[in-house]
Amino acid sequence: MEEQLQQNGEPVIEIRGLxxxxxDLHILKDINxxxxxxxxxxxxxxxxxxxxxxxxxxxxxxxPDQGVVKVLGQHVxxxxxxxxxALRLRIGFSFQNSALYDSMSVRQNLEFPLKMNLRKLSKPDxxxxxxxxxxxxxxxxxxxxxxxxxxxxxxxRIGIARTLILKPEIMLYDEPTSGLDPITSEEINDLINEVxxxxxxxxIIITHDLTCxxxxxxxxxxxxxxxxVKVGTFEEVFESDNAQVKSFYNYNFIQQ
Amino acid sequence: xxxxxxxxxxSKGVDQYFIDVHKAYKFVGxxxxxxxxxxxHWREIINQCFEIGLKSLPLITLTGFVTGIVFTMQSRPSLxxxxxxxxxPSLISIAIxxxxxxxxxxxxxxxxxxxxxxxxxxxxxxTEQIDAMEVSAxxxxxxxxxxxxxxxxxxVPILGLYCGFVALMGSYFxxxxxxxxxxxxxxxxxxxxxxxxxxxxxxxxxxxxxxxIGMIGCYKGYNAVQGTVGVGRAANQAVVLAMFLVFIEExxxxxxxxxxxxx
Numbered sequence: 001m002e003e004q005l006q007q008n009g010e011p012v013i014e015i016r017g018l019x020x021x022x023x024d025l026h027i028l029k030d031i032n033x034x035x036x037x038x039x040x041x042x043x044x045x046x047x048x049x050x051x052x053x054x055x056x057x058x059x060x061x062x063x064p065d066q067g068v069v070k071v072l073g074q075h076v077x078x079x080x081x082x083x084x085x086a087l088r089l090r091i092g093f094s095f096q097n098s099a100l101y102d103s104m105s106v107r108q109n110l111e112f113p114l115k116m117n118l119r120k121l122s123k124p125d126x127x128x129x130x131x132x133x134x135x136x137x138x139x140x141x142x143x144x145x146x147x148x149x150x151x152x153x154x155x156x157r158i159g160i161a162r163t164l165i166l167k168p169e170i171m172l173y174d175e176p177t178s179g180l181d182p183i184t185s186e187e188i189n190d191l192i193n194e195v196x197x198x199x200x201x202x203x204i205i206i207t208h209d210l211t212c213x214x215x216x217x218x219x220x221x222x223x224x225x226x227x228x229v230k231v232g233t234f235e236e237v238f239e240s241d242n243a244q245v246k247s248f249y250n251y252n253f254i255q256q
Numbered sequence: 257x258x259x260x261x262x263x264x265x266x267s268k269g270v271d272q273y274f275i276d277v278h279k280a281y282k283f284v285g286x287x288x289x290x291x292x293x294x295x296x297h298w299r300e301i302i303n304q305c306f307e308i309g310l311k312s313l314p315l316i317t318l319t320g321f322v323t324g325i326v327f328t329m330q331s332r333p334s335l336x337x338x339x340x341x342x343x344x345p346s347l348i349s350i351a352i353x354x355x356x357x358x359x360x361x362x363x364x365x366x367x368x369x370x371x372x373x374x375x376x377x378x379x380x381x382x383t384e385q386i387d388a389m390e391v392s393a394x395x396x397x398x399x400x401x402x403x404x405x406x407x408x409x410x411x412v413p414i415l416g417l418y419c420g421f422v423a424l425m426g427s428y429f430x431x432x433x434x435x436x437x438x439x440x441x442x443x444x445x446x447x448x449x450x451x452x453x454x455x456x457x458x459x460x461x462x463x464x465x466x467x468x469i470g471m472i473g474c475y476k477g478y479n480a481v482q483g484t485v486g487v488g489r490a491a492n493q494a495v496v497l498a499m500f501l502v503f504i505e506e507x508x509x510x511x512x513x514x515x516x517x518x519x
Contacts, residue, residue: 059391060390061387085393088392088393095388099384099387099388102385113393113394116392116393116394119295166393
């Protein structure tokens with residue numbers, strides 16, 4: 001699988017020897033990972049395993065303690081100011097709780113990143129961009145609603161739309177299906193795959209939902225005790241004899 | 257995840273105190289760096305001035321008016337003993353312009369504006385809305401903090417002037433109820449003892465108070481942690497610390513004004 005992906009060229013995300021601690025709590029220990037262009041990489045792991053910390057480091061929200069973190073060929077931890085902003089415009093981040101701006105309507109939420117970053121954009125261009133992404137996530141009719149009027153699934157979709165409006169090359173999804181019912185979760189999983197096809201993105205999907213992992217993955221990386229114990233296709237990872245990996249699988253897909 | 261034992265320079269509490277002071281110093285320093293650097297979010301600054309100013313107006317009007325009436329009513333018996341009730345307008349004007357207007361405005365704003373900024377930014381922090389701005393290549397410090405601090409610094413002195421005017425009107429009604437003093441003679445008498453230094457020091461105080469209220473509210477909210485508990489704590493600490501600093505600043509600026517006045 002990896003050889004096939006390598007034919008697509010250089011990895012868009014390259015992590016080597018990454019360490020991260022908070023005080024005396026060691027979260028990530030010697031993390032190594034490559035994500036290739038057009039690939040959906042699912043990172044699985046227990047709650048508190050450091051999955052969210054990993055993508056926050058990739059988006060430059062947290063600094064690594066040690067190691068190399070390259071995104072689209074640039075060392076994220078060495079970028080500052082405008083250079084970091086320029087890279088962030090190429091990365092979309094979908095937050096676990098959507099992180100929609102409460103004081104703004106859906107339309108204003110979507111317009112905000114455009115108006116702030118592309119100041120010369122005309123009003124019709126902004127309207128077209130908003131309509132395009134809302135159409136892509138299937139919520140064109142919710143344009144003038146406030147975030148508090150939306151359901152959990154709709155908020156997730158709007159959160160994804162807000163990142164898509166800047167046409168990112170990489171999407172980072174933090175627990176895209178957490179707190180959602182199975183039907184809505186399936187819709188979000190389909191949306192993740194549609195986004196990849198329509199916008200030609202490479203993605204890291206952080207989850208502990210194996211159904212989400214199975215539906216969206218090209219490859220899976222299993223994060224346990226701050227390290228990747230296995231990276232490969234879904235089947236390769238869960239063929240492992242590791243007891244924790246087995247129990248992870250058994251809890252999600254109960255074996256009769 | 258492993259834990260390794262942590263070493264402290266002095267103790268956990270003392271180390272944390274110095275870390276907090278350093279963080280606050282860096283926060284204020286960052287404000288001055290960002291405030292004078294483009295882009296300027298004028299629309300958001302005006303929006304915040306509206307939020308802070310117009311929405312505090314009813315409360316400022318009520319407290320200012322009541323302060324004027326009550327202060328006049330309480331001062332009258334003492335002056336009446338010496339047959340000096342004609343001094344009431346100048347006494348009240350000095351008290352209101354030099355101290356009460358700016359202090360009452362600052363305390364009202366610390367309670368109303370400081371807590372709302374602390375809670376708003378705190379909830380934005382814990383629900384990752386600030387992180388969402390950052391990953392969209394928007395500078396959240398500039399958009400949220402500088403705009404609110406500038407709006408507070410501009411609006412609180414204006415509210416202070418307004419509060420002073422309303423308090424003097426309250427005082428006039430209280431005086432007028434007992435004596436046939438006209439509005440013009442009340443203000444003539446009142447302002448005969450007011451100097452430029454009084455008005456300048458009052459405006460300076462209000463400006464410093466406004467900056468303090470905005471800065472403390474933003475600092476506490478922007479650095480909120482631990483979910484909804486952290487939001488409540490940020491709002492509470494924003495009010496308590498802002499009020500405490502307002503009183504300290506009041507003492508310092510009054511000392512400076514008196515030093516200029518008498519030397």
